[in-house]
Ligand SMILES: Nc1ncnc2c1ncn2[C@@H]1O[C@H](COP(=O)(O)OP(=O)(O)O)[C@@H](O)[C@H]1O
């Protein structure tokens with residue numbers, strides 16, 4: 001075994017988690033695609049006919065980055081939280097705790113698998129959207145960068161949630177009561193620029209505003225907040241999550257007695 | 258400094274043969290967050306290639322001890338070395354040597370046996386080896402179930418699957434925490450057979466149990482733990498010789514109402530409504546005084562039709578030790 005890194009373990013966790021996804025392919029992939037399609041029909045077609053354009057972009061196209069972010073965030077949080085909560089809940093976590101793996105390797109395996117899955121989903125939704133509206137991507141490299149950074153950060157957040165939660169209720173309440181509202185508030189379906197004060201200022205405390213704004217910029221070259229700021233907030237969010245995970249493992253919080 | 262205790266005395270011979278120890282536990286204590294002290298200053302050496310049985314009633318601290326060695330529970334004080342590697346400072350090297358079969362039947366649900374074994378093997382840092390996984394599954398009569406989801410397996414099969422997972426990375430040390438809990442007699446025999454063959458291949462085995470016959474059947478050495486304290490660590494045969502008592506039972510022709518006055522003071526007792534006369538003696542003492550006793554019985558006019566001797570089992574010894582402790 002490599003003394004500095006147990007790559008076999010990272011690979012084993014990753015593949016195991018991915019096989020869980022493959023087993024539940026229908027609910028993993030089909031349901032987000034269906035709900036995205038519904039969003040397009042309701043928001044894009046119905047409302048889009050009343051709202052002509054936002055900053056020179058057709059409403060149907062405007063909501064594409066927001067919809068991808070919505071899926072990316074909720075799926076990352078759900079997958080990563082469930083991935084680590086389930087072994088804790090049924091007790092199979094004993095094996096991971098007794099294995100020669102570092103916390104970094106455990107996180108790499110679980111978060112890597114959750115992020116991979118939601119990135120794939122994000123790309124599927126992008127492809128689905130293209131069937132409804134022509135989607136152009138101004139900065140493809142940045143688009144991918146925001147996609148990956150968001151998926152990883154949200155998966156880290158989900159991992160924290162999965163470590164912290166001590167019931168299924170808590171596991172579900174956080175995405176439902178925090179992530180989804182913040183995502184809607186964060187400009188999935190509109191530009192936060194159209195809001196009046198104090199709401200406009202309030203949205204600036206929603207970190208998801210920065211994610212969606214940066215992501216939308218990579219598509220249409222338009223942004224509610226400065227792109228550099230978007231990137232900075234995303235990286236900061238990731239750093240905070242990493243620090244919390246590191247602290248959890250260091251203290252054995254909710255993992256070891 | 259605290260005074261020299263029995264457990265301290267064990268340290269010295271252990272140092273002399275430090276290279277021989279598979280596991281070396283020093284002054285280990287554990288107090289849970291609740292304030293409950295589950296282990297009190299445990300010092301113990303597990304030798305290479307032996308089968309060590311950790312005996313103790315429920316709640317004695319057996320699982321806590323195992324979980325500390327395996328890295329699942331953090332110790333409050335003391336140190337543990339596995340194959341010479343400190344479990345904290347060199348946790349990778351220490352843990353890579355160990356396979357653990359936990360007490361609880363905790364398995365995945367929707368995976369197949371080979372898939373969950375691949376996870377185990379990978380976690381412990383080994384490259385895939387389908388041939389080896391097949392071999393272990395066959396050994397544990399699980400190969401027929403290779404395409405079944407784990408939820409569909411019976412309790413006994415799940416228990417065997419946990420053993421298979423523990424063996425997935427070819428460990429040098431195997432912990433079996435209450436391997437017979439809820440397992441039928443047939444399966445228990447098979448498991449004992451497997452454990453013996455593992456020992457023959459050089460694997461060190463530590464098992465916990467409160468089934469005494471299991472320890473008696475399998476162990477080379479026995480440790481008795483009660484209320485977090487290690488009361489005794491001894492070679493099984495030696496333990497039985499030292500603490501074992503023999504019992505002579507005389508089946509009387511005529512039942513006695515009381516021990517005749519001529520036989521009083523000899524430690525005799527009546528049983529079975531006066532139809533049995535029982536004499537317990539220590540196998541350690543040089544003269545057991547049986548010949549003398551039999552003469553005295555004859556002289557007292559007590560006639561017997563049969564006699565038998567029985568040796569106390571590990572169970573009797575265990576019960577005796579626990580009674581002494583409390
Ligand atoms: N997480 C915990 N918090 C507090 N007390 C615990 C915890 N785990 C075990 N104990 C207590 O420690 C004692 C020893 O438990 P355990 O090691 O499981 O015993 P055994 O395996 O010998 O039955 C028991 O009294 C048990 O209630």
Ligand SMILES: [Mg+2]
Pocket residue numbers: 319320321360434435
């Ligand atoms: Mg136990």
